[in-house]
Amino acid sequence: MRFDVLAAMNGERAARRACVLVTEMPGGDQRFVKAADLASDPLAEILEASLRTGKSGMVEHEGRSYFLTVQAPPARLIVIGAVHITQALAPMARVAGFDLTIIDPRTAFATLERFPDVTLIADWPQEIIPTLGLDRYTAVACFTHDPKIDDPGIEAALSAECFYVGALGSRKTHGNRVQRLKEKGFSDEQIARIKAPIGVDIGAVSPAEIAVSVLAEIVLSLRKKPLRADAPQRAGAAA
Template sequence: MRLDLLTKLNEARAERRAAVLVTAMDGGAQRIVRAEALAGDALADPIDEALRSGKSGMVEHEGATYFLTVQVPPVRLIVIGAVHITQALAPIARLGGFDMTIVDPRTAFATPERFPDTPVIADWPETVLPPMKLDRYTAMACFTHDPKIDDPALEQALAADCFYIGALGSRKTHGKRIERLHAKHFTVEQTQRIHAPIGLDIGAVTPAEIAVSVLAEIILSLRKKPLRVEKAA
C-alpha cells in the first residue's frame, strides 16, 4: 500500500468518516472509496453493502477478486453523569476499545481526579453534545437520573439515531421519562429504543457489576445488529 493511501485511511478514521480500501487480489492495485463518494463506482453495490454491515471481505466483480477493507468510525461512548458506576465503566470501556467521554455539569462529580484516564467535560449536555456530532457509531448511557441533565442528552441521542441509548432508573422513573419525551414529539418507536432499566439483567448490584451489565448491553447492540451508515445524498 502506498503511504499516501494509508495516510488517507488514517485521516478518514480521525475524522469519523467511513471509508473502504479496495485491493485487487491479482496484482495488488489499491484505491480508497469514501462512503460519500460511492455513486458511479464500479463496485458501488458491494462497497455499500460492506459499509452497511461494517464487515471487511472478498468480492468478485467481472471475473476479478477484490478485498474490501472496511473502516467505519471508532465506536464512541458518551456517558452522562460522572457517578460511581461511571468510574467503574471507564476502565472496562477503554479495554473494550470504546472511545469514552463523560459529561456532567456538576463540577463536584466531573473532576479529572475521579477520572484520571478518561475525558470529563463539566458542562451541560445541551452545550457539549451538538459540536460532538452524535452519529450511528455512538452509544450513550445516562446515569444521573436527573431529568434536567439526562433528558436533553437523550433527545439528542434519539435525534442522531445512536446505536445504543440507555438510561438508569426504575420502570416508574422511565415511565415518566418517556412521557416527557413524547410531550416533545418523540415517537413511541423512538423512545422504545431507550434501554431502561439500563444494562443486561445479570442481577447486578454493585457499581462495578452494573458497569459490566451496561457494557455487555452496548456490545450486544453493536454486534448483533449491523451498523448502518447513511447513503450518500
C-alpha cells in the same frame, strides 16, 4: 493506491465517517466508496455488512475476488453522569477499546480524584454535546436519573442515530421520559431505540456489575445489530 484515495481515506477518518476501499485481486484495480455512496455501489450489500462489523477482508462477488479495506470510525462512548457506575465503567470501557468521554455538570461528582485518566467535562450536556459531533459510531449512556441532565443527551443521541442510547431508571422513570420525548416530537420508533431499563439482564446488583451489563449491551449493539437499529428492544434490565 492513488494518492488522492489515500488522502480521502485519511480525511474520512479524521471526520469520523466510514468508508471502504475496494481492491480487486489479484489485479489491483481500486475504487473508494464513502459510506454515503454505499447504496449505489454494485457491492452495496457486502459493503454494508462489512461496515457493520468494521472488519476488513476478502470477498467474492460474481466470480471475482476483492479485498475490502474497511475504515469505520473508532467506536466511542459518551457517559452522562459521573456516578458510581461510571467509575466502574470507565476502566472497563478503556480496556474494551472505547474512546470515553464523561459529562456531568455537578462538580461534586465530576472530579479528577474520582476519574483519573479520563476525558471528564464538568458542564451541561446541552452545552458540550453539540461540540462532540455525535454519530452512528457513538454510544451514549445516561446515568444521572435527572431529566435536566439526562434528557439533552438522550435527545441528541436519538437525533444523531447513535448506535446505542441507554438510560438508567425504573420503568416508571422511563415512562415519564417517554412522555417528555413524545411531547418534544420524537417518534415511537426513535424512542423504542432507547435501552431502558439499561443493560443486558445478567442480574446485576453492584455498580460494577451494572457497568458490565451496560458494556455488554453496547458491544451487542455495535457488533450484532444494524447500526440503524430497528429491532424491538429486548426485555430485561439491570437497573
